[in-house]
Amino acid sequence: MKSFQCPVCGNTTSVSPFQCKDYTVSKESFGIYTCEKCRYAATLPQPAPQDIGNYYLSEEYISHSDTKKGIVNRLYHIVRKRNTKDKLAVVSRFAAVRGSLLDVGCGTGYFLSVCRQNGWQIEGVELSNSARAVAEGRIGQPLFPSIAALEETGKRFDVITLWHVFEHLYDVNASFLQLKHLLKPEGGTLILALPNPLSADAVYYREYWAAYDVPRHLSHFSPESIRLLAEKHRMKVAAIIPMKFDAFYISMLSEGLKGSGKLKAFFNGFRHGYLSNHKAGKDGNYSSLIYVFK
Numbered sequence: 001m002k003s004f005q006c007p008v009c010g011n012t013t014s015v016s017p018f019q020c021k022d023y024t025v026s027k028e029s030f031g032i033y034t035c036e037k038c039r040y041a042a043t044l045p046q047p048a049p050q051d052i053g054n055y056y057l058s059e060e061y062i063s064h065s066d067t068k069k070g071i072v073n074r075l076y077h078i079v080r081k082r083n084t085k086d087k088l089a090v091v092s093r094f095a096a097v098r099g100s101l102l103d104v105g106c107g108t109g110y111f112l113s114v115c116r117q118n119g120w121q122i123e124g125v126e127l128s129n130s131a132r133a134v135a136e137g138r139i140g141q142p143l144f145p146s147i148a149a150l151e152e153t154g155k156r157f158d159v160i161t162l163w164h165v166f167e168h169l170y171d172v173n174a175s176f177l178q179l180k181h182l183l184k185p186e187g188g189t190l191i192l193a194l195p196n197p198l199s200a201d202a203v204y205y206r207e208y209w210a211a212y213d214v215p216r217h218l219s220h221f222s223p224e225s226i227r228l229l230a231e232k233h234r235m236k237v238a239a240i241i242p243m244k245f246d247a248f249y250i251s252m253l254s255e256g257l258k259g260s261g262k263l264k265a266f267f268n269g270f271r272h273g274y275l276s277n278h279k280a281g282k283d284g285n286y287s288s289l290i291y292v293f294k
C-alpha cells in the first residue's frame with residue numbers, strides 16, 4: 001500500500017483501497033484511499049499541478065461546456081436548470097444579506113447569471129480559458145482565471161459558492177483557509193456542494209461510481225470529514241442540504257461506465273438513484289450534499 005496520510009484528521013491508516021479508472025480522458029487508473037477514521041478519501045497518486053490540465057481535455061467533460069448532444073447531456077441540462085433554482089434558494093436562505101457573491105469554478109457562468117438577475121453583485125473564478133470565455137460572454141464582465149488573481153484585488157464576499165469544485169482542489173487545508181479569508185469577516189457564508197462517497201450509489205457502483213471522476217476529483221469528502229476540516233479552520237456547519245437529483249444523474253452515468261446500453265443505463269440508473277435517495281432518507285448519506293458553513 002502506498003503511504004497515506006489523511007489531510008483532515010492526520011490518521012495514517014486507510015481502508016480497502018481500490019483502483020478507479022479515468023474513463024473520460026486518459027483511461028489511466030488511480031487509487032482511492034479512504035481514511036479509516038473520518039472517511040475522507042484521496043485520489044492517489046495526484047497528477048502534478050502542471051499536468052492536471054491535460055486531464056480536462058475532453059468534449060465529454062460537459063460540466064465545462066454547453067453541448068446538448070445525447071440523452072444524458074439533455075438530462076444534464078434539465079437537471080441544471082432545476083439545480084440552479086435550488087442553489088439560489090439555498091443562497092437566499094442562508095446569506096446574511098443579498099450583497100456580493102463569488103462563484104469559484106463558475107464554468108460557463110449559468111449560475112452567476114441567474115444570481116445577478118436576482119440582485120447579487122457577482123464575481124467568478126474559472127481556470128478553464130474556454131469555459132471562462134463563454135461565461136464572460138454570457139454575463140458581460142471579466143472573470144478571474146485563479147483564486148490568487150482575485151486575492152490581489154483585496155475583495156471580500158458575503159457568500160462564496162463552490163458547486164462540485166472543492167473536490168478538484170489541491171491541498172484541502174490551504175484551499176479551505178484561502179476561501180475563508182475571502183469571506184467578509186462578519187456574517188460570511190461559504191457553500192460547498194460535494195459528492196458523498198458514503199452514499200448508497202457510491203457504495204453500489206464502487207470503482208464505476210461516476211462521481212469519483214479520477215484524477216480530476218482529488219478528494220472525496222464524507223460528511224464527517226468536511227465537518228472536521230471546517231472546525232479545524234474555525235468554521236461551523238450551519239446546514240446540510242441534499243441534492244436529490246444527483247443520485248439519478250450519477251447512477252445513470254455510472255451505469256454507462258459499467259458498459260450498460262443507453263436504455264439499461266437509464267432504467268437501472270433511475271432505480272439505483274431512487275434506492276440511494278430512499279436509504280439516505282434514513283441516514284442522510286445522499287449522493288451529493290450541499291454544506292453551508294458560517
Ligand SMILES: [Zn+2]
Pocket residue numbers: 006007008009010011035036037038039040225
Ligand atoms: Zn481522516
